[in-house]
Amino acid sequence: MIGETDAEGGTPRKVFLSYARADVEAARKVVALLEGGGFDVWWDGLIEGGATYQQKIEEALDSADCVVVLWSTSSVDSHWVRDEAESGRERHRLVPLSLDGTMPPLGFRQVQMIDVSRWNGRPNAPEAERILLSVSAQCSGKLDEPHHPVATAPLRHGVSRRALIAGVVGMAGVAALGAWQAGLFPIGDSDSSRISMAVLPFANLSGDEDQAWFSSGLSNELRAVLSRNPRLRVSAPTTSNALDEEGADEFAEAKRLGVDNILRGSVQLAGETMRISAEVVQISDGLVRWADTFDRALTDIFELQSDIARTVALSLIQQIASEEEARESLAEQQQVGGTDDVAAYEAYLRGHAFYDLSAGVESDRAALAQFDAAIVADPAYAAAHAMRATMLAAVANATTDASEIARFYDQSIAAAQRSIELEPRLAIGHLALGFALNNGRLDRKRARPHYEKARELAPQDADILRSAAIFFGFGPETKLARQMIDDAIALDPLNARAYRTAGYVAYMAHDYPLVISRMEEALALNPKLASAYNAIGAALYAQGRYDKAIAAFEAEPVAIFKHTGLAITKAAMGDKAGGETALQAVVDEYGDAATYQQAQIFAQWGDGDTAMEKLEQAVAGRDPGVLLALNDPMLEPLRGRPDFARLLRRLTS
Structure with a gap:
């Protein structure tokens, strides 16, 4: 029962x-x-x-x-x-x-x-x-509120086939790891000698389309294992998945992106056995550097993972190292914050599938329900707590009720703290806590060490680099932020969000030509990307190119950014009535949720007192928009005011 x-x-x-x-x-x-x-x-x-x-x-x-x-x-x-x-x-x-x-x-x-x-x-x-x-x-009552009914795969007596496929992730990850540690990739001492690779989604050969989402889970877990290796530069999911798109010439695309190797494979169920096939292919000449197939009985999936891990480590790594060194190196490469519960793992992978979908608040809540389910199955699952914290923050960002926003962020902080308590080495736990403290509490001082720790723990994770770049770019360390976002783009060159982050980092550094070029690169990958046109418009406005700025703001799909930009630019062009109409649209549609944008407008209009009044309201309401205030070009008219300087000190102390 x-x-x-x-x-x-x-x-x-x-x-x-x-x-x-x-x-x-x-x-x-x-x-x-x-x-x-x-x-x-x-x-x-x-x-x-x-x-x-x-x-x-x-x-x-x-x-x-x-x-x-x-x-x-x-x-x-x-x-x-x-x-x-x-x-x-x-x-x-x-x-x-x-x-x-x-x-x-x-x-x-x-x-x-x-x-x-x-x-x-x-x-x-x-x-x-x-x-x-x-x-x-x-x-x-095991879960912190809000509780969500769990629409997950059912718990079973015994092990489900879908759960078994999910559990194969660890087995295939160890196999790929074994290939690296067996010396099949050349090793060097400098960053320039790191071997680049992409992990493609494993093919589902089981004949059940409902199991296709495991391909994403499989490739994500493989990347997580391999990216912990300092000798490898592993492409992030967006770029890796693009190589596997139907009709794509994976070799040509990999060469274009500068990827030296690809790891690909398949999963197949036959009766009570499971077959995993995997191979590492060198892109330059198509040489198969390593390949193997594993057939095992479907008994206990986690015991199976351990057996395969020992087999790969002892049969491959001992060719170049002692048995003791092989075991130690394997232990160093294991994932942290995981679980040994099949149902928890399956729910976690389902949650990540919804998270990757990123289709709005409904998919965010669906992801949250799955991570809740994973925690019910295994309360000590640190990674599930970290992802729960991430989704609670996402739900908070989509909420307009101030009390609800505070409640969700409080829960996000608690979930992230629990994940770190369970596993201090979990990078996504530190990232989730840093984000919730920074965006939910406006507590930059407490958030900073968690962003630093996340970057230290996962220096090859493109998503963590991108998030950390935003944090540091909105503060005084724009040079560091530029380096991090450049590294993220190198790992994930087909991710529009990475280029958008690069554009905003450039904006906070007041490098307006770079803002425009980065945002144009982002839009080339995703023409519907939110806030990209807003940044282009702001950069054009800062250069005094008002007509083009108007066109960019008109193209922005997010209304709050569109109307704010139009209010500022139309007034600068002498169209005060048009500016006031746009300001009223901001107030009517967003009210107190847009106090920071109103402060930007009044600052550019030369009404510093009203701008400061709106900024104080934004701080009191924990509006995350004020995180831009340290470098925001739109607030330049306020820089000489003592009250503005005091407000900035409060945000950073």
Whole structure:
């Protein structure tokens, strides 16, 4: 059973079931499932004749560990159901199910819903196991709020084939690592002698398209292992995946990008065995530098990983080193912050797939739900806590309610601290904590050592370099930021976001021609990239090229940046009315969430007092926009003011 008792293992967890009378048959199925899973379920079918209806409901709600609500076309119009669901939501103990695909009413859509419209009522169906896992997570109170029902692959007795494919990551990573440590790549002592390589997504040969997302997880884990090797320069995911696009000539593209080698392979299941094939190919002449195939029984995936790791290390590395040195070198290359729980690992890879999708707040919340699930399965999974912190910050950034933003950032900080507590060597944990402290608390002083630590722990991680470059570029260390973002671009030359970061680092250094060229490179890779045209417009404005600046701001897809740029530039051109109209658009659409942009406008309009008033409001509201204030060219008219100098000291002390 799935976590059905309290912490002492005694009394069953209490579940309150809320539903509309028209859905009573569906409710009976849910009751049967939960009771079969060991939960103590209260529903109105238990009320005896003559009992005080409202009193019984209130008593049951107050004593419930969580509330399961069945949304349907009938229940969304029920005031009873809404009130009962509200009780669960306020306590962060709500598990919403949709019986017929109906969306929850407004106010209840922040919690991820499980669609059970196709559930056949059987307790061994995937929907049933998701319900049980979600209810267990919410009733147990193991997670920091906000809790999300867990739409993950179900926990199983034994090991699922999909989980086994996920677990193969470690096995293939060790195989590739063995190739490096066996001396198949030339080694040198200087940075210029590092060997460059790209890890392509492994092909899924299992005949099940639903397993295709494991290819991304496999390649990401391989990169994580190999990038820890100081002798390798491993291309980041965006660039590596581009080499594997359908119709691409991977050799020609790799040569163009300066990649010396590619690692590619496949995964195939056949009955109760698994076959992993991998090879390292030298791009210059197509020579296969290393290749191997591993066939193993599908028993315990983590024991299998250990067996393959020992086999590769002892059979390859001993050719050039002692057995002791082989074992030590293998230990140094292992991932940190991981898990030995199959379900936790599978949920983590699913979460990363949503994170990579980056399709907005819905995919962010879906990723968060998966990382929550990973933590439920393994509370000591440091990497899952770090990614949970990352997604909580992403949700905070997409929220407009100030109190909600603060709450999400508080939770992000707590999750990141927990990840570091579990594994101090985890770079993504330090990065998540640095970001949450900097953007959520405006605490640059406390954030700095975590950005430095992340960079120290993962000097070959393009995403960490890019994030750190933003932090240092918005402060006094623009030269350091330029070096980091140049390194990130070298690792990930097909990533539009890397060029956009380079453009903003250049903007903070007041290098306006470089801003324009970097942003044009970013737009060539992604014509719809947010805020790139805004930076071009700001650079053109700083050069006095107002007509072209207007055109750039008009092309910006993000309204707050578009209207801010137009307000500043139109006023500079003498169109005061046009500038005021654009300012009003900023106020109308964003209100207090745009106090920093309003400060930029008033500073450029020459109204320093109002600009300072808006900046103080931005600081009080923890508007992350004020992080730009240290170098922002738009605030140059304020640089001589003592009150502005005091505000900057507060931001950096």
